[in-house]
Amino acid sequence: MKKKLLAALLLTFSCLVIKAQDATEIIKRANDKINGEESSYSIMQMTIIRPEWDRTLEFKNWTKGTDYALTLITSPARDKGQSFLKRGTEMWSWNPTISRLIKLPPSMMSQGWMGSDYTNDDILKESSVVEDYIHEITGEDEIEGRLCYRIKMTAKEEAAVIWGHQVRWIDKDDYLFLKAELYDEDGYLVRTELGKNIRTMDGRLIPTMLEVIPEDEEGYKTVVEIEEIEFNIPVEDGFFSQQNLKRVR
Amino acid sequence: MKNYKMAWRNLWRNKRRTIITASSVFFAVFFALVMRSLQLGTYDSMYKNVIESYSGYIQVQDEEFWENKIVDNIFKNTEELQGKITEVSNVEDVIPRFESFALASSGPCSKGVLVMGIDPQKEKLLSDVEDRLVKYRLTDEAIRAIKSEDIPDYLARNMDLFEGNSYSSDGRLQIELGIKERDAETLMPLIEKYASIENGYFSMGDNAALVGDRLSRFLGLERGDTIILVGQAYHGYTAAGKYVIEGIVTIPNPDIDNKIVYLPVDVCQNLYYADGMLTSMVVHLRDNSDDAIDNTLEHLDSNLESPYRVLGWKEMNKTLVQQLDADNKSGIIMIGILYLVIAFGVFGTVLMMTAERRREFGVLIAIGMQKTKMAGVMVYEMFYIGLLGILAGAVVALPSIIYGYHHPIHFPSKFAKIWEEYGFEPVMAFQWIDKYFLSQSLVVAIIVLVAVIYPVVKIRKLREVNALKA
Numbered sequence: 001m002k003k004k005l006l007a008a009l010l011l012t013f014s015c016l017v018i019k020a021q022d023a024t025e026i027i028k029r030a031n032d033k034i035n036g037e038e039s040s041y042s043i044m045q046m047t048i049i050r051p052e053w054d055r056t057l058e059f060k061n062w063t064k065g066t067d068y069a070l071t072l073i074t075s076p077a078r079d080k081g082q083s084f085l086k087r088g089t090e091m092w093s094w095n096p097t098i099s100r101l102i103k104l105p106p107s108m109m110s111q112g113w114m115g116s117d118y119t120n121d122d123i124l125k126e127s128s129v130v131e132d133y134i135h136e137i138t139g140e141d142e143i144e145g146r147l148c149y150r151i152k153m154t155a156k157e158e159a160a161v162i163w164g165h166q167v168r169w170i171d172k173d174d175y176l177f178l179k180a181e182l183y184d185e186d187g188y189l190v191r192t193e194l195g196k197n198i199r200t201m202d203g204r205l206i207p208t209m210l211e212v213i214p215e216d217e218e219g220y221k222t223v224v225e226i227e228e229i230e231f232n233i234p235v236e237d238g239f240f241s242q243q244n245l246k247r248v249r
Numbered sequence: 250m251k252n253y254k255m256a257w258r259n260l261w262r263n264k265r266r267t268i269i270t271a272s273s274v275f276f277a278v279f280f281a282l283v284m285r286s287l288q289l290g291t292y293d294s295m296y297k298n299v300i301e302s303y304s305g306y307i308q309v310q311d312e313e314f315w316e317n318k319i320v321d322n323i324f325k326n327t328e329e330l331q332g333k334i335t336e337v338s339n340v341e342d343v344i345p346r347f348e349s350f351a352l353a354s355s356g357p358c359s360k361g362v363l364v365m366g367i368d369p370q371k372e373k374l375l376s377d378v379e380d381r382l383v384k385y386r387l388t389d390e391a392i393r394a395i396k397s398e399d400i401p402d403y404l405a406r407n408m409d410l411f412e413g414n415s416y417s418s419d420g421r422l423q424i425e426l427g428i429k430e431r432d433a434e435t436l437m438p439l440i441e442k443y444a445s446i447e448n449g450y451f452s453m454g455d456n457a458a459l460v461g462d463r464l465s466r467f468l469g470l471e472r473g474d475t476i477i478l479v480g481q482a483y484h485g486y487t488a489a490g491k492y493v494i495e496g497i498v499t500i501p502n503p504d505i506d507n508k509i510v511y512l513p514v515d516v517c518q519n520l521y522y523a524d525g526m527l528t529s530m531v532v533h534l535r536d537n538s539d540d541a542i543d544n545t546l547e548h549l550d551s552n553l554e555s556p557y558r559v560l561g562w563k564e565m566n567k568t569l570v571q572q573l574d575a576d577n578k579s580g581i582i583m584i585g586i587l588y589l590v591i592a593f594g595v596f597g598t599v600l601m602m603t604a605e606r607r608r609e610f611g612v613l614i615a616i617g618m619q620k621t622k623m624a625g626v627m628v629y630e631m632f633y634i635g636l637l638g639i640l641a642g643a644v645v646a647l648p649s650i651i652y653g654y655h656h657p658i659h660f661p662s663k664f665a666k667i668w669e670e671y672g673f674e675p676v677m678a679f680q681w682i683d684k685y686f687l688s689q690s691l692v693v694a695i696i697v698l699v700a701v702i703y704p705v706v707k708i709r710k711l712r713e714v715n716a717l718k719a
Contacts, residue, residue, distance in 0.1 A: 048485055053484055055484055078522060095489045097491075098491050102354070114485055115481055116485065
């Protein structure tokens with residue numbers, strides 16, 4: 001009797017573990033798909049939309065693994081040449097007008113990048129959707145005609161993330177991030193992200209446009225469009241250095 | 250004989266008694282006036298301090314700016330707008346300002362600062378920044394060098410207390426260090442020799458900054474060094490710039506001194522990518538009296554429509570107004586207590602006087618004087634005494650207040666620091682003769698009139714037979 005009970009218990013337990021792994025696996029696959037397993041290089045355009053004005057930025061982005069990221073602004077003229085570097089847990093910014101390298105304090109991670117609704121954390125990917133959260137499939141929904149997993153991601157206690165939890169919708173067939181809702185520690189919805197314009201780029205089917213809509217600001221929106229992307233390009237660790245931050249074109 | 254004449258003679262029949270009663274009224278008026286003048290004057294100097302060094306009496310801003318002080322809520326500085334403001338008769342000039350926040354860095358240190366773009370010449374009408382340039386700084390070395398000369402002990406002690414402080418004028422330095430007038434001639438050259446520092450001012454278009462004294466010490470910057478400002482500019486652009494520090498300024502309010510960086514307004518606009526735009530216009534007035542300010546506010550309000558907003562100094566300094574309001578309430582309670590003490594003092598003297606004269610009253614009534622007439626004489630007597638006391642009090646208080654108005658009391662060195670840490674200038678000032686003079690005198694007069702009820706009642710109830718035996 002006891003043995004049977006133990007066996008049953010073990011079985012349910014292992015089921016749970018498998019299920020949890022499933023959710024993590026789904027997130028990992030989706031994340032790798034858009035960011036590249038090894039590395040990536042992309043050219044993007046960001047439009048900041050405000051009730052009274054809007055403006056557009058263009059930038060290049062290099063990433064390698066989860067530790068390295070480098071972003072260079074190429075347009076408009078006034079902001080051109082500014083660059084951002086992430087190495088491990090350290091973040092740096094280079095500004096050619098003042099020829100100074102500035103270390104970004106962790107407290108600035110949740111602030112808008114270049115005045116957008118996109119945070120420094122989003123652009124430099126300091127936190128990881130795979131490693132910093134506990135994932136759980138909570139259901140299925142249809143988004144824009146595609147069947148999606150609904151996955152609830154609760155931030156791990158020790159993780160340095162700015163969200164309390166997230167809910168992400170991931171396409172079942174192609175592992176695409178189609179929608180995300182991001183909540184703060186108190187469980188209030190802070191912003192919604194939508195993945196749109198699903199196209200094939202560098203041999204992968206990905207959403208090429210991301211809309212970021214903050215919850216409490218009427219008429220605020222930021223749209224990031226991928227113009228060009230290459231996955232798993234050869235890039236040295238040395239590329240992500242302070243020296244290169246000043247040189248990169 | 251007429252009542253008032255009789256009362257007057259009665260008074261001088263017993264001079265000592267009259268003088269004692271009158272002097273109780275005199276002290277009451279004197280203390281009430283001096284205390285109130287000191288309270289009101291101190292509030293006034295605090296207001297002036299903040300208003301004239303920072304906010305001004307009236308500002309015009311974008312309607313969103315006050316609630317949300319971001320660089321997107323700014324407005325274009327047009328001739329038309331300026332015209333609409335200056336056409337109000339009480340307006341002398343408009344002073345342009347561009348205020349924002351930035352991260353200031355000197356290399357190893359950085360700090361969030363308040364960046365203020367000013368018109369170097371026009372700003373002199375309000376917060377004369379050039380006048381606030383540091384003249385002397387008591388550095389460790391300077392103090393040691395001065396000590397090595399022949400100086401009085403008190404100066405050595407006070408210098409230790411104020412080590413690191415900066416002064417923009419000789420007067421302030423002398424007061425804070427307690428330099429006595431007779432010593433000034435010998436000591437000032439010494440201080441000038443060791444502690445004076447060079448500073449310059451800027452004009453429009455200069456790539457130069459003036460930095461608050463405390464801020465400059467925090468960042469470890471001196472004149473000639475470069476300060477870096479980084480922040481967010483108009484519409485989310487990046488604000489970044491390098492500026493040469495042309496001068497160090499000392500602002501009485503330590504809160505502001507700790508975080509202020511001045512730039513020429515056009516350079517500041519450039520930094521924030523907002524050419525020709527302003528965050529606020531300070532309206533400089535010809536007449537700063539309360540009524541004139543209210544009037545001008547109303548006028549401007551009707552002249553300017555959305556998206557502009559007109560703000561008065563009370564609205565801009567709400568915390569200070571509330572703080573001083575609360576303090577004023579406690580001041581009124583203090584004065585209330587003073588009145589209570591005074592009232593009992595006056596009443597006590599009246600009581601004694603009545604008791605003393607009981608026999609006299611009895612005799613007068615016995616020989617046929619009417620009680621009403623006697624009460625009338627009594628009222629006149631008290632009226633004279635009151636008048637005498639109040640006049641004497643006011644006359645004596647007047648020169649003290651006038652003197653105090655021209656020579657405000659500076660806190661002794663030890664307390665000054667504490668006071669400054671609260672963000673106030675350590676000065677107790679007197680208020681110039683104003684409405685309060687009348688109201689305080691009136692209150693004392695009322696006290697005297699209330700006190701007169703006692704002898705009147707006493708006279709009415711007087712029984713001659715008993716009174717004669719007293």
